[in-house]
Structures are given as structure tokens and as C-alpha cells.
Amino acid sequence: MAFEALKIRLLMILDEATHQPEDLHELQEELREEIAGLKAQGLPVPEDITKLEDRLEAALNLPKG
Numbered sequence: 001m002a003f004e005a006l007k008i009r010l011l012m013i014l015d016e017a018t019h020q021p022e023d024l025h026e027l028q029e030e031l032r033e034e035i036a037g038l039k040a041q042g043l044p045v046p047e048d049i050t051k052l053e054d055r056l057e058a059a060l061n062l063p064k065g
Helices: 004-021 021-040 049-059
Strands: none
Touching: 004 021, 004 049, 021 049
């Protein structure tokens, strides 16, 4: 998947989180999958996305993945 497509998917995840906060666990897992996709392609994970992942994990009281 192209980097631009991944960026669009991440924006969609953020939009879902805004409109459906009750689904944060599912959205956090989707975010992890997208980050794994970036890493698998050897692409850098943007700092703001890493911070978002950290904030979601903290909000959900999850161990850092």
C-alpha cells in the first residue's frame, strides 16, 4: 500500500475516534495494524502518529506495544 493511502487510512481512524469514542479499542488495534504496515514497508512512522498511539494506550490503560 502506498504511503499516501496509509496516511489517508490513519486520518480515517482519527475521524472514527472523534465520532465513535466508544470504539477506541477497535480503533487502537487498527492504528497498530497501520503502523505495522508502515514499518513492514520500511517507512518511518510519523511522530504525531506515534504520540497518538501512546495516548490511546494510556487512555485505554494498555501496555505499550
